[in-house]
Amino acid sequence: MTGAVTAQAPGGDELVGWPPEVAARYRAAGYWHGRSFGTWLSLLAAAHPGRTAVVGRTGDVEHRWTFAELDRRAHRLAAGLHGLGVRPGENVLLQLPNVPEFVPVVLALFRVGARPVFALPAHRDTELRHVAQWSQATAVLTVDAHARFDHGALARRTADATGSVREVIVLDTGAGGTTAGAVPLAGLDADPVELPDPDPEGVAFLQLSGGSTGLPKLIPRTHDDYLYSVRESARICGLRPDGVYLAALPAAHNFPLSSPGVLGALHAGAASVLAPSPDPATAFALIARERVTITGLVPPLAAAWADAAARTPHDLSSLEVVLVGGAKCGPELAGRIGPALGVRLQQVFGMAEGLVNYTRLDDPDELVCTTQGRPISPDDEVRVVDPDDPAAPSDSEVQPGRAGALLTRGPYTIRGYYRAAEHNATAFTEDGFYRTGDLVRRTPTGHLEVVGRVKEQVNRGGEKVAPTEVEDHLMAHADVLDAAVIGVPDSYLGERTCAYVVPRPGAEALTGSVLRRFVRERGVAAFKVPDLIEIVPDFPVTGVGKTSKRELRDALRARATEER
Numbered sequence: 001m002t003g004a005v006t007a008q009a010p011g012g013d014e015l016v017g018w019p020p021e022v023a024a025r026y027r028a029a030g031y032w033h034g035r036s037f038g039t040w041l042s043l044l045a046a047a048h049p050g051r052t053a054v055v056g057r058t059g060d061v062e063h064r065w066t067f068a069e070l071d072r073r074a075h076r077l078a079a080g081l082h083g084l085g086v087r088p089g090e091n092v093l094l095q096l097p098n099v100p101e102f103v104p105v106v107l108a109l110f111r112v113g114a115r116p117v118f119a120l121p122a123h124r125d126t127e128l129r130h131v132a133q134w135s136q137a138t139a140v141l142t143v144d145a146h147a148r149f150d151h152g153a154l155a156r157r158t159a160d161a162t163g164s165v166r167e168v169i170v171l172d173t174g175a176g177g178t179t180a181g182a183v184p185l186a187g188l189d190a191d192p193v194e195l196p197d198p199d200p201e202g203v204a205f206l207q208l209s210g211g212s213t214g215l216p217k218l219i220p221r222t223h224d225d226y227l228y229s230v231r232e233s234a235r236i237c238g239l240r241p242d243g244v245y246l247a248a249l250p251a252a253h254n255f256p257l258s259s260p261g262v263l264g265a266l267h268a269g270a271a272s273v274l275a276p277s278p279d280p281a282t283a284f285a286l287i288a289r290e291r292v293t294i295t296g297l298v299p300p301l302a303a304a305w306a307d308a309a310a311r312t313p314h315d316l317s318s319l320e321v322v323l324v325g326g327a328k329c330g331p332e333l334a335g336r337i338g339p340a341l342g343v344r345l346q347q348v349f350g351m352a353e354g355l356v357n358y359t360r361l362d363d364p365d366e367l368v369c370t371t372q373g374r375p376i377s378p379d380d381e382v383r384v385v386d387p388d389d390p391a392a393p394s395d396s397e398v399q400p401g402r403a404g405a406l407l408t409r410g411p412y413t414i415r416g417y418y419r420a421a422e423h424n425a426t427a428f429t430e431d432g433f434y435r436t437g438d439l440v441r442r443t444p445t446g447h448l449e450v451v452g453r454v455k456e457q458v459n460r461g462g463e464k465v466a467p468t469e470v471e472d473h474l475m476a477h478a479d480v481l482d483a484a485v486i487g488v489p490d491s492y493l494g495e496r497t498c499a500y501v502v503p504r505p506g507a508e509a510l511t512g513s514v515l516r517r518f519v520r521e522r523g524v525a526a527f528k529v530p531d532l533i534e535i536v537p538d539f540p541v542t543g544v545g546k547t548s549k550r551e552l553r554d555a556l557r558a559r560a561t562e563e564r
């Protein structure tokens, strides 16, 4: 195992708050209710005690919990976590696949006032170590093993590499994996204790950004701001108490968590079914059995589902709404989903930093197929500006209907990343707009069409890859002189990664498969291992000679396009 790609010391605020007068406006407008997630759950349990809240499978055991049961579990687990020494304001690195325990664990941490840091199941040593160190996590909570990978051992390695971690907590699913030396999650079950209610305007959790520079940034979301987006998402997506949401994507991701996701379903008094895998065989069986009404998919999965629906023996007739987002869903695919699955399509263009756009259920088909929706809130401010020079932005608005870079601020969009003062200086404008890095066109109806991006990021069917991060991994190989990573069009994923690698003199025998294995063995999420690797003798040099990585990537993209 080699060292971290970046080991910067955290600097800056945990939460860059909204200016007091803006916060007052959001409260007065009724967006922020001044209610913590814990209080929210208690109210839901009182309103829908006997309704099913969570359905899922842990190993061989199937769980089906009502709202009252979920509330009780969250209370007992919160007491257990508190008994273990987990305290308000501490960060707890969470890496759980779609097991039902995900829901009470998250809600219990909210009740304690400790913040889950939402790692994805695909993350490996490099990512976990980075976020554990950045957040100064005091505990890592994971599953023994999942998809033939030993998450218990990964959590242990992460803890050992991170001085702040005191406890490793493991959910035993009977899948093998390392549980020795860990606190069993099942043991964290104690009689409820009185816990102080966390400040609704304080940080509830840390979401991970896909990132465009280096490793993921941490996104601090508050109880008040997130609950607003959850509430409105549930309404916009038409969730009712008799609805059933299928979490097909990993529940820790912002999309299946909140758009409308598991939390939106809970808000509506509806059930959430956690699917262990999003493949049509698994998901269709669950849809038929649980009478699922709504789900969310990334475009490649939506295409796979649309194809598979034609020959499935399963009854999909309960399904009413399918949300598609995370990456661009073009008009051709958008037009196919409704008829193939017998549903209403809702496009969703969101980001863990905040802003979420939905096409509305009563929008004309034309808008549903050609746009990625319009913002949730009347107070989501959207600016579409000249993208010409990201280094020296003038931020002048483009002509109506023209494409430009999307800037946004509003009642549920962060004003800064967690402890990242330096990065925040460029990621946000002086007046608090978040630079999304997306290129959009705005219609007269206020809908946004995503037409590209200005940020250096590859979107692999919803999985975001920062080229610099992959380049750093490649360049750690002794035989690599230089590397540049770009996105190339792909009919299935939309884009995939292509790494151009210049070997050191004398190392010309270097191969792509050696490098792919090298990157994988450094412990990174599999989706970051380059899809294609081209070994080249040198790079195209533009202008004066020495090029920046950005210019180099531009030149490689231009050459790749020309060759096609």
Ligand code: AMP
Residues within 6 Å of the ligand: 208, 209, 210, 211, 254, 324, 325, 326, 327, 328, 329, 347, 348, 349, 350, 351, 352, 353, 372, 436, 438, 450, 453, 459, 464
């Ligand atoms: P993240 O900041 O990691 O949460 O990723 C959010 C990014 O995903 C957005 O800024 C977009 O680049 C991309 N994205 C999400 N939804 C869509 C969509 N429906 N169409 C195109 N891009 C999307």
Ligand code: DBH
Residues within 6 Å of the ligand: 254, 255, 258, 259, 325, 326, 327, 348, 349, 350, 351, 352, 353, 356, 462
């Ligand atoms: O890609 C995303 O991050 C995303 C997509 C759809 C998201 O955060 C969301 C909806 O809330």
